[in-house]
Amino acid sequence: MSDITKQLKALRNSGPRTEWKKSNREFLMSEVKRSLQDSTAGEKWALELSKIVFPWRVMKLAARPVLALVSVVALVLGSGLSVSASQLALPGDALYGLKIASEKVQVALTFDKKESAKIHVELAGKRINEIKQIKGNTDSDQKKIQKINVAMDKFKEEISTVQNKLESLKNESSAETTVEVAKIVDNKATEYQEDLVQATNELPELNDATQNINQSLDLADETSDAALAMIVEKHTQGEMIFSGEMEEDVLERVGEKIGIVEVKVAEVQGQVSDLTLPVDPAATLVAQQTADQAKVVLGEAKEALDQKDLEIALTKTIESKELVKQAEQIAADAITVAANLLPAPCEGCSVNENPDLTNSPESLGNTNPDVNVTPETNTNTVKVYTPVKVVPPPPPPEPVIDESTLKVGIDLTQDPSATQ
Structure with missing residues (x-):
């Protein structure tokens, strides 16, 4: 056996020296103690x-x-x-x-944005279904109004959330995902508009509920326009190339909107043309001009659609729709002003069954000879006929008579023959 082998065996059987073990044990214990102190201090600091x-x-x-x-x-x-x-x-x-x-x-x-948007669209539809059920129940009109208003408030919340979700998808998701959801939103919003119009027609006596339904109708209309505009925008900006089928689908959607606005233009033109005195002629003229302008702009939308210019066609359609709303509002305001001018019905008052619609005071609802009606223009440039009290002139003064010049009877002092 070599010397190296003997040394290795001796090294394997030998242990560490007692001094070395003692010194290293003391070092390790001090390190452990210091580590525990640092850990405790860190925990106290964090706390x-x-x-x-x-x-x-x-x-x-x-x-x-x-x-x-x-x-x-x-x-x-x-x-x-x-x-x-x-x-x-x-x-x-x-x-x-x-x-x-x-x-x-x-x-x-639901953490997926696309699925979340779809859920809110469905929840808006549930609120529409609730209105349909409320219409057919046996509650009093007052309770129906309360329930419909609750459903409509929640419908508006859901539709507003849909708009926000759609805008978020537009900025953060792919064009394909955005267009997919936008088509669903456009379809459902259009469907909800039809349901709301039907509900309004079937609830003419519930004026308070009808007002809330009309607000929901406008919001659904805006949501549909926004969804379709988003589809067109993705195409015009080159983010998504439409296939032939997809292009025809979008053209059809824009064409349907043009058709709806065309009906509204004809309706408002008919309403304005039927306005008669005492509705102010100036307001009638402005409403008529606005309705005519809506028709012109809609014609431009049709031309753009024929040329497959989706962006111009949709923009002009929305512009025409806004002009229609303006014409309706002008006409409604003028009718309200005229209605306020008419005298309140009273017992014993005679009613003229065939009034002469002229600018005379009688044609403006004035039957008092002491009251004259004069035009006055308010801040909205709408002529308002305001009754003005006419003060009658004072009677002429009585003439002063000199009694000394009066001759009464026969002057007996005068010779009768002198007059012959």
Whole structure:
């Protein structure tokens, strides 16, 4: 056996010296102690910092919405039968709150933006269905108005959210995804408009509800226009090349909007032409000119559509629609002013069955000979006929008579023969 082998065996069997083990043990223990001290100091520092940055009150407030969401999720998932029954609930029903809560949970658990937008479109449709059910129930008119207004307020919330979701998709998603969702929004918003128009026609006696429905109708119309404009924009900016089928589909959508506006133009022109005195002629003229301009702009939209210029066609269609709204508003304001000028009906007053519609005071609803009607122009350049009290002139003074010049009877002092 060589010397090297003997040395290796001896090294394997030998252990560390006692002094070396003692010194290293002391070193290791000191390092462990120092590490524990540093760790404790770090934990104390982190704890103190958390108290400053995240005080208990703030943490408590921050936990509330989380706990609320967890509670709602637990309630929804743990009471499937109640949730199923709540889907038939209407505004004012006991389970309607649970129905809305379950919808909010559905939205909160949907993280895909495209799917989230679709859900809000569907929820807007649920509010429309609620109106249809409310119309047919046996509630009093007052209760119907309250329920319809609740449904319409929530419908407007959903449609506004759809607009925001669509705008977010436009900026953050692909052109294909944006166009896909925009087509769904356009289809559904147009469908909802038809349902709302029908609801308005069937509820003429519920004026308060009709006003809210009209607001919802305008919002749905704006949403449809915005969705279609987004589709056209993606094409005109070159972000998406339309196939032949896709181009025909968009052309058809714009053409349908032109047709709807064309009907509205004809309606407002007929309404304006039927205006008669005491509606102010100046206001009638402005309304007529605005309606005529709407027709001209719509003609430009048709020409652009024939040339397959989608951007110009849609822009002109929306412009014509706005002119129609202006003409309707001018005519409505003029009619309101004229109605306020008419005298209130009174008992015992005679009614002229065939009034002469001229500018005479009688034709303007004035039957008092002491009252004259004079035109006055307000700040909106609409002539308003204001009754003005006419003060009669004072009677002429009586003549002064000199009694000395009066001759009464026969002057007996005069010789009768002198007159012969």
